[in-house]
Amino acid sequence: MQPERTLRLIRQTRRQLHHLLQIEPLTPFQAEIRTLLETLPPPSPREEDWRRIPVWRWLTHLTEQPSSPNGSLLSISPALPLPTIVITPRGAHWQDSPHASTQQALHTPVTLRTLPPDHNTLQNRNALLFPERDWLIALNTLHLEHVIQMEIPDRANVQLALIWHADSPQRAIPLTAYRLQLTVGKNAHVAILEHIVGHHPAHIVIEAHLAKDAHVSWWHLSHTTTPPLLLHHLAVDIREHATWNEYLLNTTGNHVLFRRMLWLSEPNSQSQFTARCLSDRPNAHLALVTHLLHMAPTTTSNQEVRGVVGWHQTGTFQGRIFVHPRAQETSAYQSARWIPLSEHATVHELPQLEILADQVRCTHGAVTGFPTQPFLHYMRTRGIPEAQAYLLLFKGFLMGSFPEEVPKPFTALIDHFQKQALPTLKKLLEASSLYANARITPPNP
Amino acid sequence: MNQKPLLSIRNLHAGTEDHTILKGVNLEIPHGEMHALMGPNGSGKSTLAYVLAGHPEFQVFQGEVHLEEKNLLELSPEERAHLGLFLAFQHPVELPGVSMIEFLRTAVNETRAAQGKEPIPTTELLKQIRTLARELLGSDEYISRNVNEGFSGGERKRNEILQMLLLQPKMIILDETDSGLDIDGLKLIARAVERLRDNQRGFLVITHYYRILEFLKPDRVHLLVDGKIVASGTYELAVEVERRGYEAILQDLHAPTESR
Ligand SMILES: Nc1ncnc2c1ncn2[C@@H]1O[C@H](COP(=O)(O)OP(=O)(O)O)[C@@H](O)[C@H]1O
Ligand SMILES: [Mg+2]
Numbered sequence: 017m018q019p020e021r022t023l024r025l026i027r028q029t030r031r032q033l034h035h036l037l038q039i040e041p042l043t044p045f046q047a048e049i050r051t052l053l054e055t056l057p058p059p060s061p062r063e064e065d066w067r068r069i070p071v072w073r074w075l076t077h078l079t080e081q082p083s084s085p086n087g088s089l090l091s092i093s094p095a096l097p098l099p100t101i102v103i104t105p106r107g108a109h110w111q112d113s114p115h116a117s118t119q120q121a122l123h124t125p126v127t128l129r130t131l132p133p134d135h136n137t138l139q140n141r142n143a144l145l146f147p148e149r150d151w152l153i154a155l156n157t158l159h160l161e162h163v164i165q166m167e168i169p170d171r172a173n174v175q176l177a178l179i180w181h182a183d184s185p186q187r188a189i190p191l192t193a194y195r196l197q198l199t200v201g202k203n204a205h206v207a208i209l210e211h212i213v214g215h216h217p218a219h220i221v222i223e224a225h226l227a228k229d230a231h232v233s234w235w236h237l238s239h240t241t242t243p244p245l246l247l248h249h250l251a252v253d254i255r256e257h258a259t260w261n262e263y264l265l266n267t268t269g270n271h272v273l274f275r276r277m278l279w280l281s282e283p284n285s286q287s288q289f290t291a292r293c294l295s296d297r298p299n300a301h302l303a304l305v306t307h308l309l310h311m312a313p314t315t316t317s318n319q320e321v322r323g324v325v326g327w328h329q330t331g332t333f334q335g336r337i338f339v340h341p342r343a344q345e346t347s348a349y350q351s352a353r354w355i356p357l358s359e360h361a362t363v364h365e366l367p368q369l370e371i372l373a374d375q376v377r378c379t380h381g382a383v384t385g386f387p388t389q390p391f392l393h394y395m396r397t398r399g400i401p402e403a404q405a406y407l408l409l410f411k412g413f414l415m416g417s418f419p420e421e422v423p424k425p426f427t428a429l430i431d432h433f434q435k436q437a438l439p440t441l442k443k444l445l446e447a448s449s450l451y452a453n454a455r456i457t458p459p460n461p
Numbered sequence: 462m463n464q465k466p467l468l469s470i471r472n473l474h475a476g477t478e479d480h481t482i483l484k485g486v487n488l489e490i491p492h493g494e495m496h497a498l499m500g501p502n503g504s505g506k507s508t509l510a511y512v513l514a515g516h517p518e519f520q521v522f523q524g525e526v527h528l529e530e531k532n533l534l535e536l537s538p539e540e541r542a543h544l545g546l547f548l549a550f551q552h553p554v555e556l557p558g559v560s561m562i563e564f565l566r567t568a569v570n571e572t573r574a575a576q577g578k579e580p581i582p583t584t585e586l587l588k589q590i591r592t593l594a595r596e597l598l599g600s601d602e603y604i605s606r607n608v609n610e611g612f613s614g615g616e617r618k619r620n621e622i623l624q625m626l627l628l629q630p631k632m633i634i635l636d637e638t639d640s641g642l643d644i645d646g647l648k649l650i651a652r653a654v655e656r657l658r659d660n661q662r663g664f665l666v667i668t669h670y671y672r673i674l675e676f677l678k679p680d681r682v683h684l685l686v687d688g689k690i691v692a693s694g695t696y697e698l699a700v701e702v703e704r705r706g707y708e709a710i711l712q713d714l715h716a717p718t719e720s721r
Contacts, residue, residue, distance in 0.1 A: 389517065389518075391554060393514075393538060394550070395556070395568075396537065397514045397542055398564075399542035400564075400567050401539050411558070412557055412560075
């Protein structure tokens, strides 16, 4: 390929990436609020940290890496008992794992289409019609005007896995971007496990709309096959009595940004966010940026972020809570706890509360570090060596105390996540000067 | 016959960096004996237990502690546990996010590994833990929880006893395991302790109530006041403490004629 052409493409990609950092608001009113929020001064210059992602370096570096379209979530769990939707870039071929045929047939009432309809793009259109097969959609991923729409009808009960394939077969365009519009009907119960596979930088934009009484539990799982540069933007509009529960389990990545904006737009809408973060990359920056907009009375939000950073890693949580004057009797709770394991690791906890109603319960807790001493001694008196004790404690910190029951089909994957996180946690602890005395011994068989 | 006592404490001075709490404690517990340690609040009973268990908050300024021929003071808390020392804490902490099963399995298998034994197969260990949980906590539902998380005070004490029965230690220190328990709980724990009593194990039962001693009938009773053992005797000493209170006994001790 001509160098000029590569450069042009990369420049184009960068422009696009920059453009993508903005999510389209859902309604004009939301747009107004959004503008208001966006024009507020950032809580600290740190906001620039996650905006100044060295895209250029990534793009040039990653073009050299071979693309691997076979990295598969399906290989994680031999029998993933879930209907699975795989979305791949045009031209990429997705290889089913040998076990894919044993998967449960897809009997979900979900409608999936692309906008604008494009028969060239929807290569495997027919696959949609075969209940034995998973959906496979191929999109031209550089044009975000191409939107994937997913509709879940009223009263449906749906559990599925959604896999984004982030390796572009056109290696000169090393960015994969997708945009999903999800509508969940009244009283529908939905559990979605989201996973992104590939080496190329990925940008995912999800706009979700929850009708009255809908209940969504959304699980985002990262794995070693997840792209090292991931921008994940989520905008959710939650209507009356609807609930959005989100779980983020991140174990890898170099630049990971989760940016979420939630509108609790009608009375009694609820949202919960539970995040557990670490990364196996020494210079990782994991950033969670959340905007919660309580627009109606008696709305509830609850966010709990926990992370462990070591080496030269950075962890950021920026939580903005906005409570509209008419959103009385709202309760908003957020807590962030990052544990830095090395003196070169950095954590930023940047709460920003803007509360314009007067009957509001709002708490923000940000804690750095972890008082390990009383716990450690207790464990050691039971014969557990110091290093093992640390590992148990940090494992407990990251993986224990989940607020909600894991949907049955997801348990194998959550287990897998835990197994995946453990060696990383071990390495982080081993590298930590703070715990230099604790020597990790191989665990008992 | 073992010549050395199981536990011997000689002239132990210990405390925090700027505060001496134990001021010359001497105590010997031979194999197979149960000793009780009584004393008013703040006399240093828990401090003694913590020092024996190697709590980093406390420092030893002077003195020696041996478990059989091993110098305990130069060992880490886990090494002491591997030798068979066990402390049932007065205030057991909760371990956030650490599951009972994983905690107990790691404790049992690490201890066994240090003693050169094979790990117990998980299914068998689970069976043991279940049985103990039903017996001591009334339900095996507890083992799917995190360690002490949401446990009441009494449940935490019973959980300490569960761990004692599971680990089968050689030298057992119970720090006020009886306080905060109702009479049924007390009997349950006394029976559990009785079960481990044999001619090899040693016990140090710290309490300031007479109640549990009625069930356990210790071989010796010691009185700790202001960081020193001021009186030692048979079970009768505990009876006297119960009848007359610490104050009266202390006054007798300060009188010139010392009876004990
Ligand atoms: N960590 C500590 N720092 C300072 N003083 C302490 C500490 N722990 C205990 N003490 C003091 O040591 C004394 C003995 O306490 P403790 O051993 O708990 O008594 P007991 O168990 O006999 O009631 C008390 O005066 C107590 O306040
Ligand atoms: Mg005490």
